[in-house]
Amino acid sequence: MANHEFDVENDGPGLSQGLPPETRRDEITGHVNKVRTSRVEELAELFSVSAMTIHRDLDYLAKEGRLERIRGGARAITARLAERDVRLRRHLNAELKSQLAATAAKLIERNSVIALDDSTTVGALGAHLEEREPSTVITHSLALMGAVSAMAHIDMVGLGGQYYAETDSFLGSIVVEQAQRLTADAVFVSTTAIKNNALLHPDAEAARTKRSLLQMGRRKILVVDSSKYESAGIYHVMNLSEFDDVVIDDQLDDALMTQLQQLGPRIHIATTSAKAQP
Known part of the structure; x- marks a missing residue:
C-alpha cells in the first residue's frame, strides 16, 4: 500500500512535490547518479520533504542496491561495484x-x-x-x-x-x-x-x-x-x-x-x- 500513498510534505520550494514514494525514490536515484554525490539536506529541499523522509528513502534505496549510503547522504554506485551484483x-x-x-x-x-x-x-x-x-x-x-x-x-x-x-x-x-x-x-x-x-x-x-x-x-x-x-x-x-x-x-x-x-x-x-x- 505504501507505493500508492502520497507525501503531504509538499510546501517547500522543491522541484518535485507530492510525489508517490516510489516515484520520488526513482527521481532521487536519477539525481544522485547524475551528480554522483548528494547530501540529505540538498535532497530534502529539492523534493520538498523532511530530512527524515530522505533518510528513509536513502536507506530503502541502499537496501535495494540502487545507491550507496554514505555519512550525511548518498553516492552513485560505481560500475565496478555494480558488476558484482545484479541488483x-x-x-x-x-x-x-x-x-x-x-x-x-x-x-x-x-x-x-x-x-x-x-x-x-x-x-x-x-x-x-x-x-x-x-x-x-x-x-x-x-x-x-x-x-x-x-x-x-x-x-x-x-x-x-x-x-x-x-x-x-x-x-x-x-x-x-x-x-x-x-x-x-x-x-x-x-x-x-x-x-x-x-x-x-x-x-x-x-x-x-x-x-x-x-x-x-x-x-x-x-x-x-x-x-x-x-x-x-x-x-x-x-x-x-x-x-x-x-x-x-x-x-x-x-x-x-x-x-x-x-x-x-x-x-x-x-x-x-x-x-x-x-
Whole structure:
C-alpha cells in the first residue's frame, strides 16, 4: 500500500512535490547518479520533504542496491561495484538500457521463438515482449521467467540448473545441455567486455552459458552499450563477426564504429539523450 500513498510534505520550494514514494525514490536515484554525490539536506529541499523522509528513502534505496549510503547522504554506485551484483546492475545506466532495448525490440518478429540471456541490458526487453508478440521466449534469467510467466499469449521455456544469486539466473553444464536441444529464430545477448573484435566475460560459467545460447539461434543479436569496448574480460564468448546484428548506442568512437561495420553485422543505433544535447 505504501507505493500508492502520497507525501503531504509538499510546501517547500522543491522541484518535485507530492510525489508517490516510489516515484520520488526513482527521481532521487536519477539525481544522485547524475551528480554522483548528494547530501540529505540538498535532497530534502529539492523534493520538498523532511530530512527524515530522505533518510528513509536513502536507506530503502541502499537496501535495494540502487545507491550507496554514505555519512550525511548518498553516492552513485560505481560500475565496478555494480558488476558484482545484479541488483546494482539493473539500476546502473537504466535509461541507456531502456533505449537499447527499445531499438532491439524492433528486431523481434511476431510469432517467432526468441532466446534471451541473463544480462540486465537484455532483461530490459521484457517490457516490450507483449507488444512484439513472439510465440515463445527461452531464457535462463529468473527475472525474465517471472515476467514472461504473466504474459498469457507467450509461451516460456526456462533453462534450469545451478542458481546464482549474483546474476539472478541459472548457469552451468545443465543449462548448456538443455540449450543444445533447442533452436530459436533469434538470440539476444549482451556482455561485459568487447576487445579484439570479440565478446569477453570475466566469469567462465557465464561465458559458456552465453555461448550455448548463441549457438541455438538462427539469428544472433548483440545488444551492448559502447562503454563495454576495451573493458576487462578473460573468457571468450564469440567473435563480433559471427553476429548478424549489433544494437549499440550512438556514443561509440568513430574509428571503432568503422571497424565494427567492416566486420559485417547489421548495425542498429540507439539514439541517446546524451547525443541530443548540444
